[in-house]
Amino acid sequence: xxxxxxxxxxxxxxxxxxxxxxxxxxxxxxxxxxxxxxxxxxxxxxxxxxxxxxxxxxxxxxxxxxxxxxxxxxxxxxxxxxxxxxxxxxxxxxxxxxxxxxxxxxxxxx
Amino acid sequence: xxxxxxxxxxxxxxxxxxxxxxxxxxxxxxxxxxxxxxxxxxxxxxxxxxxxxxxxxxxxxxxxxxxxxxxxxxxxxxxxxxxxxxxxxxxxxxxxxxxxxxxxxxxxxxxx
Numbered sequence: 502x503x504x505x506x507x508x509x510x511x512x513x514x515x516x517x518x519x520x521x522x523x524x525x526x527x528x529x530x531x532x533x534x535x536x537x538x539x540x541x542x543x544x545x546x547x548x549x550x551x552x553x554x555x556x557x558x559x560x561x562x563x564x565x566x567x568x569x570x571x572x573x574x575x576x577x578x579x580x581x582x583x584x585x586x587x588x589x590x591x592x593x594x595x596x597x598x599x600x601x602x603x604x605x606x607x608x609x610x611x
Numbered sequence: 612x613x614x615x616x617x618x619x620x621x622x623x624x625x626x627x628x629x630x631x632x633x634x635x636x637x638x639x640x641x642x643x644x645x646x647x648x649x650x651x652x653x654x655x656x657x658x659x660x661x662x663x664x665x666x667x668x669x670x671x672x673x674x675x676x677x678x679x680x681x682x683x684x685x686x687x688x689x690x691x692x693x694x695x696x697x698x699x700x701x702x703x704x705x706x707x708x709x710x711x712x713x714x715x716x717x718x719x720x721x722x723x
Contacts, residue, residue: 510651597642
């Protein structure tokens with residue numbers, strides 16, 4: 502019930518393409534769904550987040566789509582760039598506890 | 612960047628020796644967390660703290676202990692290091708007003 506399942510494990514996309522990373526959860530008590538971006542040798546950093554009363558949130562080229570009934574959410578990166586190459590983690594939060602997906606290593610080819 | 616510092620950044624230690632990792636914050640945030648990151652496992656919570664001297668176990672707490680005697684410092688101790696504890700350790704902080712976590716740069720620990 503506490504798991505967050507993330508897919509795919511790795512993803513290679515051509516520059517300008519739209520990578521999509523998916524996450525699914527079980528616990529309906531989760532009330533905050535962030536995505537974190539991690540570059541090699543660095544700690545994860547918050548990229549974008551959504552609350553379950555909203556179905557979509559956009560910040561620049563990054564969009565979260567949220568499907569409450571299916572208990573799924575996804576990250577879309579528009580017009581992807583080589584600088585977006587990183588590991589992306591989804592998470593779900595309740596009461597200041599974050600449950601993490603296993604991560605997706607994204608490579609954007611020039 | 613959030614004021615969070617981990618030390619040391621790298622450490623090699625022998626099996627059976629005690630090891631202490633330090634997390635120091637200058638943000639006065641209430642919540643502090645220790646995670647380990649291993650390939651294919653994402654971030655797994657070891658222990659967390661919700662205030663001075665208030666700590667609790669995470670999903671992978673066996674073999675680890677923590678202490679928080681001051682708001683700004685959260686120590687992670689491996690009482691007797693094992694090779695399975697070779698990992699990258701991250702400290703994170705979170706204020707009581709938001710749910711955004713800020714991470715340190717990580718400590719790469721190798722147990723030989």
